[in-house]
Structure formats: C-alpha cells, structure tokens
Amino acid sequence: MGQVGVLALQGAVSEHLARLPRHGYEGIPVKRPRDLERLDALIIPGGESTAISRLIRENGLTKALRDFGRERPVLGTCAGLILCAAEIADGGGDVEPLGLMDISVCRNGFGRQKDSFETEVEVSGTGRDIPAVFIRAPYIVRAGRDVTPLAFVDGRAVMAESGHILVCAFHPELTEDPRVFDRFFRKLEARELKPEPCPPSKKFPVKTAAARF
Numbered sequence: 001m002g003q004v005g006v007l008a009l010q011g012a013v014s015e016h017l018a019r020l021p022r023h024g025y026e027g028i029p030v031k032r033p034r035d036l037e038r039l040d041a042l043i044i045p046g047g048e049s050t051a052i053s054r055l056i057r058e059n060g061l062t063k064a065l066r067d068f069g070r071e072r073p074v075l076g077t078c079a080g081l082i083l084c085a086a087e088i089a090d091g092g093g094d095v096e097p098l099g100l101m102d103i104s105v106c107r108n109g110f111g112r113q114k115d116s117f118e119t120e121v122e123v124s125g126t127g128r129d130i131p132a133v134f135i136r137a138p139y140i141v142r143a144g145r146d147v148t149p150l151a152f153v154d155g156r157a158v159m160a161e162s163g164h165i166l167v168c169a170f171h172p173e174l175t176e177d178p179r180v181f182d183r184f185f186r187k188l189e190a191r192e193l194k195p196e197p198c199p200p201s202k203k204f205p206v207k208t209a210a211a212r213f
Contacts, residue, residue: 002188005030005039007065009055011047011079015173023181033064040188042068046078046135046171049107053083053095062096069100073164073187076100081167082107082138089141101162102144109139109156109169121151121170123159126183132158132170139169 001024006016008029020027030036042065044052056062068074069084076084084100090107110117116135122128132153140157143149151159151168158169159180164187172180 001026002040003028003038004188005036005042007042007044007052007056007061007080009047009059010051012045012077012171012173013047015171016043016045019173019181023178023185025185030061032059033061036064036068039068039072041073041075041184044074044076044080044083045173046080049079049082049095050093052079053097056083056098057096062098066098066100069098069165073166073184074100075181075184076165076167077173078135078137078169078171081105081140081169084165084167085140086144101160101165101167102147103140103160103167104142105138105140107138108136109141110134110137110153112136119153121153121158123151123180123183124148125150126179130179131175131177132168132172133174134158134170137169 004020004025005028006013008031017027028035028039074084082095082105083098085097085103085105086099087104088095088097088107089104113136118133120129121132123130140160143157143160147160147162149157149160160167166184168180
C-alpha cells in the first residue's frame, strides 16, 4: 500500500486521512520535515491559510515542502491551493506561498464563511456534475504557460494542474464522489499526467463584486 501524506497542521486533516484508505493508500500525518520521507505524494488540505503558513514556518517545513513538490505529486485543496500558488493577488498578509504552481490567486475570492456554497463542476478530462463544496474559497486569476485550468465557476478558474501538481478551490474530501482524488492518484501511477492543451487566454477576469476579502 502506497503512503500519502496529509499536512497535519490545521484544517481538514482528519477528513483526508479517513478518505485515503478508500483509494488504496495509507494516510500519514505530516508535521515535521522527517515525516515527508518515503511518502509517495502529499495533500495540503483546506483550512485557514494564514495559520497553516505560520505553522509551516514554525515547524521548519518550508524548504522541505518545496523540495518535495519539485519531485513528487502534491494535491492542494482550498487553502492548499493558496499555499501552492506563486503569488496572492489581493495581498497575502502573513501567508508565504510555496510556489509549487505558477498561478496567482485571490484568497476568499468567493466571499467569506457566510457565502459558502455547493455546486457541481465540469472538470476537463475527468467528468461532469462533480459535486464541489466551496468554503471561503479562493480562485485563480492568472495561470502560467505550464498550467492547465481544469474547471470554472462563473468564469473563475477553480481547479488547475501543472505536471504532478493538482489544485482545486473546493473540498473533494467532503463529498462521496471519487473522481478528483482518482485524477490525483493517477499521477502516482504514471508519475506525471500530461496536461491537455492550454486555452489561448490564461488570465482570468477578477469580478470585484464577488471578491470580498
């Protein structure tokens, strides 16, 4: 059984750890750099991005996570998407992004806690009607040349991949649908899933009326 780490500093840690055996993987909590040894992949879960970023620094994980993401698959969900980004468009405050994917994001782009919602998304190359839970969710406003946007809500990019890195603004661990996880775990089997051709425009409009930071 392969081992997949879950960054266990804050947020939806237990939900991801409980989900992994259903896909045939052992979940390993990650709190220190040594916990990354011998892992096949890593999930950076949703939560409070400021708190997670601070704990990453305090636990000496910044360099270890960046080194891991250069070589092995990483899935970032919600706050994990923010942490995987190269930059935060609306100002990151105390959040130090890891730069695992060449994207710029808006934190809380869909609003605050009271604006959380559920919908269904179509994920390119994966399927339609995929349930998606958005909780204080970010979205992607710029994607680099090597990044493939995979799903959109109201014209905003909410899922993307680049090589062995996959990110989404929603919480796949809170639904029974396996398809987002299955797409990620294929990266373990193939080590790298070739992305589909990128659309001509890689910059997405920021709708300020919906972006209440």
